[in-house]
Amino acid sequence: MNPSTVLSTLLEQSGRIDELRELAAAGDWFAANRVEWYDRKADLRNRAQAGDESAAIELAFLLKDDMPADAAAMLTSAADAGNVDATRFLADLLTDLGDVDQLRSRAERGDSAAAAALANLQRQQEDRQREEEGRRLASQLAAEGCVDKLRAHVDAHPNDLVSATYLDDLLYHNADVEGLRALGDAETYGTSNLINLLVRQGRIEEVIDEVHAGNKWAKTAWANWLRATGQHPLADRLDRYGILPDGTIAES
Numbered sequence: 001m002n003p004s005t006v007l008s009t010l011l012e013q014s015g016r017i018d019e020l021r022e023l024a025a026a027g028d029w030f031a032a033n034r035v036e037w038y039d040r041k042a043d044l045r046n047r048a049q050a051g052d053e054s055a056a057i058e059l060a061f062l063l064k065d066d067m068p069a070d071a072a073a074m075l076t077s078a079a080d081a082g083n084v085d086a087t088r089f090l091a092d093l094l095t096d097l098g099d100v101d102q103l104r105s106r107a108e109r110g111d112s113a114a115a116a117a118l119a120n121l122q123r124q125q126e127d128r129q130r131e132e133e134g135r136r137l138a139s140q141l142a143a144e145g146c147v148d149k150l151r152a153h154v155d156a157h158p159n160d161l162v163s164a165t166y167l168d169d170l171l172y173h174n175a176d177v178e179g180l181r182a183l184g185d186a187e188t189y190g191t192s193n194l195i196n197l198l199v200r201q202g203r204i205e206e207v208i209d210e211v212h213a214g215n216k217w218a219k220t221a222w223a224n225w226l227r228a229t230g231q232h233p234l235a236d237r238l239d240r241y242g243i244l245p246d247g248t249i250a251e252s
Contacts, residue, residue, distance in 0.1 A: 005030050012038065053078045057086050064093055072097070079111070091117040131160065138163035142170045147179070154183075168193050175201070184215075195221045212247050219243075 008031040011020040017038060023031035041062060047055035056078050060071040072093055078086030091113035094103050100121060106114035134157055141150040150167045157163060164183070171179040172193035180194035195217045198207045204225055210218035219238065226235035234249060241250035 007031075008034050048074065053081065053083050053086065057083070057089060060086075060089065060093075064096075068093065068097055072099075072102075079106075087111060087113045090114075095121060134160055135162045138166045142166040145170065145174075147171070147174065147176075151179075172197055177201070177203075192217050199225060208247070211243060 008020060008023060008028065011017070011023070011031075012034050017035070020031055020038070021035055024035045041059065044055045044059035044062070048059050056074045060074040063074075064071040072090065075086045075090035075093060079090045091103065091106075091111070094106075094114070095117045098121075100118065103114045103118040103121070107118050134153070138150060138153055138160070141153065147167075147170060150163070150170060154160065154164050154167050168180065168183060171183065175197060177194065177197055180197060184194050195207060195210060195215065198204075198210070199221050204222070207218050207222050207225070211222055219242070223235040223238045226232070226238065237251060238249050241252060244250050
């Protein structure tokens with residue numbers, strides 16, 4: 001943050017708006033931006049205090065990140081007066097704040113937006129609990145070496161990458177190339193251990209096949225193998241130029 005920005009911020013935060021205006025008048029673009037922001041909030045606040053619900057809602061939107069309690073109070077007043085937009089916005093804000101008690105209170109008083117938000121929060125919590133339970137099960141199955149049960153669990157939960165990682169590591173530990181290849185065909189998380197295992201077993205031709213198939217780890221593994229076997233020029237060419245359509249390492 002440059003000195004001008006720091007000064008403008010300090011002036012605004014300390015309420016020294018006249019000095020901030022002087023800085024803006026002298027050509028400081030950041031100070032001018034903060035003055036415009038201050039004046040906009042002041043205008044909205046005055047209109048809101050005069051009973052303009054649309055101004056109150058707009059002001060609440062501007063304040064929701066820095067002053068969420070003030071924003072919630074403004075929206076509550078407008079929502080209680082029957083403003084539909086304020087009701088929806090308030091439900092969203094209370095959701096962001098994680099204020100379940102306030103959402104529940106409003107839902108019990110007939111606020112449909114709060115009821116919907118509360119139900120959505122509860123579903124999310126239930127989903128998180130199920131995910132955590134699934135990951136604990138996957139960890140236990142991996143520790144016990146239950147490949148088939150773990151594979152069935154991963155197949156039943158295709159979006160659970162954590163559980164898939166447990167299976168990926170177990171298959172690598174068991175030196176199961178085909179199992180890793182099948183997992184890698186479905187999701188990219190399986191392919192890193194697949195390549196590592198192929199290299200470990202000296203199956204370099206299959207690593208090269210994976211390069212041709214577009215495996216993002218295989219090219220690096222091949223280059224590292226070339227260097228480990230003293231073939232540094234080939235490794236450098238592979239890193240720099242990649243491979244040709246016929247599968248050979250490009251020269252330029």
